[in-house]
Amino acid sequence: MKRLLILTAAVIMATGLLGGCSSKGESKEGTKTQTVTILYPGDESDRMSEFMSNEFAEKMKEDLGIKVEMVYTPWDQYWEQKDIMLAAQEPIDLYWDGLPDLATIVNKKQAAVLNDLIDKYGQNLLKVLPEEQLKGATINGEVYGIPSAYAPSSGMFQMVCVRQDILEACGMTEIKTTEDLKLFAEKAKKLYPEMKGPADPIFKPLTRYFADEQLTWCANEDAVVYGDTTNKVYDYYETDAFKKVAQYNRQMYNEGLYSDDLTTKYNERDSRMQTGLYLWVEGSLGKENEVISSVKANAPDARLKSYILKPEEPRYIIATGGEVLCIPQTAPNPEGAMKFIDWL
Structure with missing residues (x-):
């Protein structure tokens, strides 16, 4: 899980950030604070829990007016539990998966079309994520996910x-x-x-x-x-x-x-x-x-x-897929989820 959140801890970006549950609560100022619930594989360390509850929580409240909650599932159970939770329409606003599985995800109706959300809340996202990268999560002209990383070369799978x-x-x-x-x-x-x-x-x-x-x-x-x-x-x-x-x-x-x-x-x-x-x-x-x-x-x-291995050789890009962030069709707070992605 820490992949999105490693990017979060440095500028509060994230290499493994994701969490939450969708509900609403009253803030100190009396305004409603929306919750974004993120489903992610792995386990949360004590330090990560402390960070999410303090520094990160304050940053989310200040920048977006939202509360981010993380729901973790062990790696060996993640995909099965993800399917069960989404089928049961549990309040998940954002989840992580593998980009090569996007067609299967769409066929299972586990991902919402994001075009309108990106137009409304993803303008910062569009400034840093090249169009060709976003096309990797596009099916029949409709965007179903946000690739979680972009780089000309990376250590993914290498x-x-x-x-x-x-x-x-x-x-x-x-x-x-x-x-x-x-x-x-x-x-x-x-x-x-x-x-x-x-x-x-x-x-x-x-x-x-x-x-x-x-x-x-x-x-x-x-x-x-x-x-x-x-x-x-x-x-x-x-x-x-x-x-x-x-x-x-x-x-x-x-x-x-x-x-x-x-x-x-x-x-x-x-x-x-x-x-x-x-x-x-x-x-x-x-x-x-x-x-x-x-x-x-x-x-x-x-x-x-x-x-x-063989570090003297160029670091080949050997995977075009990578990872993707999806917003379920049943997400209680899809706007908050997109705002969060845009913030990242």
Whole structure:
């Protein structure tokens, strides 16, 4: 959750901000303060709760005259709970999801058309979010979501977030190559037999590492990629990069460094990492800040650090999707939600 809110804590922007419940209450001045309820995956730390209740609350009251409430759901339950809550028309004004899932979200009638709201309350948004980025959340000319980040290059899906404390205990200082990762897993298995190995096969960071050209995921979940050098569209599973990723992961599995859960329960990778019993998980910029509280709850001495493999190479943009903020059709306070997004 902290991805929107990391951007919130610095200028009060947010990389993982979202929260709330929609109700109305009386302010000290006697005017009504509207509540914006935001649904977001993850757990809230004590410091984040304090920040939301004090500095952030004052800023929202001063700038927008609203109260923001966050509703958190554990990562491994988020999408199921989101569907249940929206189907039950619970008072959710804003929620986070994956941009590649937007068509499914619209088909489920979980997102309102935002064109009019953007015209009325999103003028600051339009100043900083390029039109082509906004088109990524447009279906048949209607905008159904707001991409939560824009940048010419980012660490999305390209990094690996590791247990830095264990890495250093194994006599290593950093991760730059796939050989480094394998060596880390081998050493940790010997020194920390209670650990369960990696939490994630990190196929996208590995794809970037093994690819001969910049690859951009462009359609049909993760099946289609565009090659920046060849200017061709490929079936990802026919690329040399995928073959090398598969060979590497098969070697890791055959040597007992990967567990069955990595593939049979792939979507639980973040939950695994948060148990404090795993060595690494796929990361993006700020990933370590996002999950460290949960990891420390189970491993108090844990430290996390994110690395990009083969750092000397350009940081390829390998995902056109990313994340999206949606306002449900049943949102009690869609105007407040859009004002909040515009403020961000």
